Amino acid sequence: MRWPADLPPDTLRQPDRVSCGAASVVAARVLLSPWRPDDDVGAEIRQEHRHLTSTRSPRDRFQLPWPRALGTPPWAVANALRALTGEHVATVHVRPRPAIGYEVLRENLATRPVAVYVGNRWLPRHVALAVGVTGEAIEVFDPAAGAVLTIGSARWAEHRVGIGGWSHFWFVV
Numbered sequence: 001m002r003w004p005a006d007l008p009p010d011t012l013r014q015p016d017r018v019s020c021g022a023a024s025v026v027a028a029r030v031l032l033s034p035w036r037p038d039d040d041v042g043a044e045i046r047q048e049h050r051h052l053t054s055t056r057s058p059r060d061r062f063q064l065p066w067p068r069a070l071g072t073p074p075w076a077v078a079n080a081l082r083a084l085t086g087e088h089v090a091t092v093h094v095r096p097r098p099a100i101g102y103e104v105l106r107e108n109l110a111t112r113p114v115a116v117y118v119g120n121r122w123l124p125r126h127v128a129l130a131v132g133v134t135g136e137a138i139e140v141f142d143p144a145a146g147a148v149l150t151i152g153s154a155r156w157a158e159h160r161v162g163i164g165g166w167s168h169f170w171f172v173v
Helices: 020-032 041-052 074-085 098-108 153-157
Strands: 114-119 124-134 137-142 147-152 168-172
Touching: 020 041, 020 074, 020 114, 020 124, 041 074, 074 114, 098 114, 098 137, 098 153, 098 168, 124 168, 137 153, 147 153
Parallel strands: none
Antiparallel strands: 114 124, 114 168, 124 137, 137 147
16 A cells, blocks of 8 residues: 555644544545545544544444543544454554564555554554555654654664654554
8 A cells, every 4th residue: 555646645744732543544544545635634633533532433333432632542543444444453552562563563554554553661642554565664654744754674673663753662553
């Protein structure tokens, strides 16, 4: 899978500090369908964030509520990706074994875009969307930068990811 040529990545830059998960879900929708956002992309991402943190997702699935100020919970991103792909989407905690997490990430990228949670050694703090594999590296849309980054396998395995300034690899969704 590749980032679409008709949409610059900075178009989907997150509009605030807490909507990285929502921006990643919107990016997944762009990758998986012919849909493209309208002129007010920030409003689209904020609306997605409201859906992802509510008790009832727009995909008509119950989910645990979550304070919007804390960002987007992994189960909500999993529900959204499940609705977009029709596949079962699991959340895999990879912090203790990032090398195995890298392999899980590569395997999932064979069929769909994959959300990744990164952070510091204590907490996950940022969500990005892995969009493809290039050799031993992963191409990742970083909604904070509005850019597609290429991150080599060693950086994933050694907690030197560097997405949005965060080093540690936490979850594969």
